[in-house]
Amino acid sequence: MSRIPQSQRLRDQLEDAIVEGLYAPGDRLDPEALASEYQCSRTPVREALQQLATTGMVEVKPKRGTFVARLNVMEVVERFEVMAELEGMCGRLAARRITSDELTALEAAHEACRQARDAGDSDEYYYRNGVFHECIYTASHNDFLAKEALRLHAMLKPYRRLQLHVRNRVKDSFDEHERIVHALRSGDAETARRELMDHVRLQGDRFNDMAASIQRLPPPRA
Amino acid sequence: MSRIPQSQRLRDQLEDAIVEGLYAPGDRLDPEALASEYQCSRTPVREALQQLATTGMVEVKPKRGTFVARLNVMEVVERFEVMAELEGMCGRLAARRITSDELTALEAAHEACRQARDAGDSDEYYYRNGVFHECIYTASHNDFLAKEALRLHAMLKPYRRLQLHVRNRVKDSFDEHERIVHALRSGDAETARRELMDHVRLQGDRFNDMAASIQRLPPPRA
DNA sequence: AGGCTGATTGTTGTATACAACATATCATTT
DNA sequence: AAATGATATGTTGTATACAACAATCAGCCT
Incomplete structure (x- = not known):
């Protein structure tokens, strides 16, 4: 029926489900259960899981099953470190390459963030924040x-969500966005890069703070 | 017999074979042929190919087969652009975090490069260049x-190989390595970053030059 | 003669059957 | 009673059978 393989559909759906927190880190993903869940056999499920394994979303333990990746603190911090660099690069390139249409879209996303902030809706802000960042990725003109x-953004989502309700985080985040938009609008590549890197690094730092305060939060790999 | 799945062994072997140029970009990878080649059935082959597809080494065209990824010029240039940033980041971190053991290993790799340069053996230089860069990745202490x-290094290998024999490339490359080692030894993060970025960017530029001079070199995706 | 339609062929995608292995349980031995 | 080993069970990894689809070519119609 579908023109695209079942395994690919499954991969996307599972990825979404994991990112959305439907399956928590450490959960075992039972192929048979998923097969009956998605009305197919184990084969497409296996292929989907294999693909997710190569992207690091799940971890397969040979002969023991596949589990939603549970990253320890260092692994998350490392990923934030790389994310900061990639975002900074996006900003640097976007400052030089962004089109007026893309700038308009970015400013619209920014405005949407402002409304969520003013409404005090941190969940909504979080969602619109994602759109904002995707605008910058696109504007880098490096597919x-x-x-x-x-x-990477998707992989870190479960760990960024933890800091959703930290005091003042939404307000601070928006101010950082403000500076980023300004830098992009004025085509200041180095500033855009620095602001974006700092913006992401802050998230990594916040995560580290939380992990440190709740010692047993990042359980060792199951 | 083997403790690790066949599909994983296959994935690594196929990856090596592709990187080594045994299968050229655009080649079709026939599952049945590979199955008989590696003495197994289509299933592990499929899984290996799926995994390679998610890393971008091969491209699966639904219902049409899987092919070794054939990148057009822009796709390669984009990857070099990202590679430059990642290598720069490795350099920046390594300058601050490298241990004396790792510095020793780096200098040994550098010395091996010098010998290959002096021997005028560009193939050998290319191999040892890879070891050199891996030392820096490790020294970043960000797994x-x-x-x-x-x-990414592996993915770009087939395209970097094209410039192996460009005039003076080995000599220039080694001089760049020299500056990189110096920066890392003295813990100069920003210089290490800049030198490594420039080092990789040069390769991207060279590739671009070649692609421009041989117009039909990067054939459109089959 | 040229273009279109339909069967044919070969390949991919999926399901299922089977085998190999890891874990857990239970009996046996010390 | 504790520890160890064998068996049982359930899960994963692999093979194969089957179905669905795309490409090719032949035949027919215009």
């Missing part, structure tokens, strides 16, 4: 970079 | 970054 940034 | 850098 490979954009894809990689998007992938 | 995730190191893994990503290694992956």
